[in-house]
Amino acid sequence: MTEQPPYLAIAAGIRRRIASGELVPGDRVPSTRAIVRESGVAMATATKALAALAREGLVRAVPGVGTVVAEARPARAQDEAAPLSREAVVATAVRIADAEGLAGLSMRRVAGDLGTSTMALYRHVPNKGELVRLMTDVGFKEAHPGRPVGDWRAQLAHAARQLWAAYRRHPWMARAMASFIRPDPMPEAMKYTEWILRALRGTSLGVHQVMHAHLTLIAFVQGLGVAMELEGHALQDTGVSNDEWMDRNGGRFAAIVSGGGYPVLTSIFEHEPFELDLDSLFGFGLDRLLDGIAVIIAETSG
Amino acid sequence: MTEQPPYLAIAAGIRRRIASGELVPGDRVPSTRAIVRESGVAMATATKALAALAREGLVRAVPGVGTVVAEARPARAQDEAAPLSREAVVATAVRIADAEGLAGLSMRRVAGDLGTSTMALYRHVPNKGELVRLMTDVGFKEAHPGRPVGDWRAQLAHAARQLWAAYRRHPWMARAMASFIRPDPMPEAMKYTEWILRALRGTSLGVHQVMHAHLTLIAFVQGLGVAMELEGHALQDTGVSNDEWMDRNGGRFAAIVSGGGYPVLTSIFEHEPFELDLDSLFGFGLDRLLDGIAVIIAETSG
DNA sequence: ACCTGAACACCGTTCAAGT
DNA sequence: ACCTGAACACCGTTCAAGT
Numbered sequence: 001m002t003e004q005p006p007y008l009a010i011a012a013g014i015r016r017r018i019a020s021g022e023l024v025p026g027d028r029v030p031s032t033r034a035i036v037r038e039s040g041v042a043m044a045t046a047t048k049a050l051a052a053l054a055r056e057g058l059v060r061a062v063p064g065v066g067t068v069v070a071e072a073r074p075a076r077a078q079d080e081a082a083p084l085s086r087e088a089v090v091a092t093a094v095r096i097a098d099a100e101g102l103a104g105l106s107m108r109r110v111a112g113d114l115g116t117s118t119m120a121l122y123r124h125v126p127n128k129g130e131l132v133r134l135m136t137d138v139g140f141k142e143a144h145p146g147r148p149v150g151d152w153r154a155q156l157a158h159a160a161r162q163l164w165a166a167y168r169r170h171p172w173m174a175r176a177m178a179s180f181i182r183p184d185p186m187p188e189a190m191k192y193t194e195w196i197l198r199a200l201r202g203t204s205l206g207v208h209q210v211m212h213a214h215l216t217l218i219a220f221v222q223g224l225g226v227a228m229e230l231e232g233h234a235l236q237d238t239g240v241s242n243d244e245w246m247d248r249n250g251g252r253f254a255a256i257v258s259g260g261g262y263p264v265l266t267s268i269f270e271h272e273p274f275e276l277d278l279d280s281l282f283g284f285g286l287d288r289l290l291d292g293i294a295v296i297i298a299e300t301s302g
Numbered sequence: 303m304t305e306q307p308p309y310l311a312i313a314a315g316i317r318r319r320i321a322s323g324e325l326v327p328g329d330r331v332p333s334t335r336a337i338v339r340e341s342g343v344a345m346a347t348a349t350k351a352l353a354a355l356a357r358e359g360l361v362r363a364v365p366g367v368g369t370v371v372a373e374a375r376p377a378r379a380q381d382e383a384a385p386l387s388r389e390a391v392v393a394t395a396v397r398i399a400d401a402e403g404l405a406g407l408s409m410r411r412v413a414g415d416l417g418t419s420t421m422a423l424y425r426h427v428p429n430k431g432e433l434v435r436l437m438t439d440v441g442f443k444e445a446h447p448g449r450p451v452g453d454w455r456a457q458l459a460h461a462a463r464q465l466w467a468a469y470r471r472h473p474w475m476a477r478a479m480a481s482f483i484r485p486d487p488m489p490e491a492m493k494y495t496e497w498i499l500r501a502l503r504g505t506s507l508g509v510h511q512v513m514h515a516h517l518t519l520i521a522f523v524q525g526l527g528v529a530m531e532l533e534g535h536a537l538q539d540t541g542v543s544n545d546e547w548m549d550r551n552g553g554r555f556a557a558i559v560s561g562g563g564y565p566v567l568t569s570i571f572e573h574e575p576f577e578l579d580l581d582s583l584f585g586f587g588l589d590r591l592l593d594g595i596a597v598i599i600a601e602t603s604g
Numbered sequence: 605a606c607c608t609g610a611a612c613a614c615c616g617t618t619c620a621a622g623t
Numbered sequence: 624a625c626c627t628g629a630a631c632a633c634c635g636t637t638c639a640a641g642t
Contacts, residue, residue: 185551223521425606
């Protein structure tokens, strides 16, 4: 269980107790306070663990009682009726990864959610690696920018925002996508690339520069995406993350800084401690890159 | 063994046969031709598997005979004599990850290379996650830009190149570094950040813009680094990778493209199929970003 | 004080056996 | 034709036991 955030480990523990039948529908699961006491985690972590289970439909909050195990989902019966298909496998895997990250995605888990045996999946995908690749292509399908509007700059900005939005919805995408330089050919990712190359084609840039510009943009979004993944859920719950980060790392940070030799960091930290959000960072970087591309377009056409 | 490249799986198989005593020093290990025959992989893959083992010192090529199991390394005796330390654990882990990627890094493997029990490692690092973090800090130490020379632009370019060089030496860094936005405080990474912030401090940019510019650069390098990781070793062996990619994916790519709807990709592909290298892509993106930063510096100081 | 081995609860995937 | 369960070769980490 490498790198799994604590709240997922706690959620997994409760999920296991439900799956084993130790907890049946209607039973109360441990309260956030009980989790804090037993696992020694912060309140926010316990809350997130229960929220993750609620999102899955495994538990629900009953006012005045607490959080209880939900009735077996009727959705499952439908899943069982429908024949297993590649699309169903990929869609289920995407749903799991959205909720719990790539660390929570296992073949056994996908099979469990679909109500089949693990091995039945291998009838529809050759292996886990290919399943993950198919998942990223779903993300690229969502990122497709649609009908082109405006000049090259407007088009590139729009396409980058679309991709960034897909990464935000699917924070695992950055890590799942192995290489965008020499990618495994995937139809939707290729459609996205085609769209961007077409947007730059009317400019004065050569083929090589067009390709470089495209890949530079992707690299930037990809880099931000990697940063987002682990803290993805935390950051989406507004506000929490900064405090949580301080709780966990503030002391350590202060200890290193207090040793001296970090005057600039110290002064920034004292003024406004890490008030950063990924969306404005994305916007800043995108503008810088587009400005930079505009500079060579102006140079080459001059 | 998710996502492990084929050549590492083959290398691991042979390593296991040596560790178990099935193959003893002086014995011939399977030739590249034998591996091709038995595993059905390309010649390049078999060659890389043996090269990886040779790099570890486990086998050596004997002209006229073939590749044989090497004598137990004298280095090992020295390792055993030296008391286990955090530095030794981290250095060994870095060596393994450099040679075989993060997929090849396991606590059991590190312990094996150091000649201790797996559990002895936990005396020096609390868990694998922390070990990986300590590894990335080693990378940042190597990336430190030294004494500042030139204006902000020269300094930023130098620092980015230093970081990129560290990523090239340690292709696992991009994936190992969870978040550079709200990072785990690590002394060397913080020194690197301090250096960059200081370089931008003399400009007209505000604190927020300085931080954004820094993180945009990191995100770009990080994104390129992720792309490099899986194909890292392939790309460093000059020339091989393009052909290998074509062998594996050319057909699939052609199949998708031939369906129509990708005119720009098709024309690029026909002219010069994916002649890209990461270093020139890095250079292009860096220049674009610096141009873009220069634009707002000019704007804000005007 | 330091190290160890067995055990636990997981992985992805192979393979022979079932319906 | 489709699905299954047992098994294999791995993981990271806990814990009681050794020196």
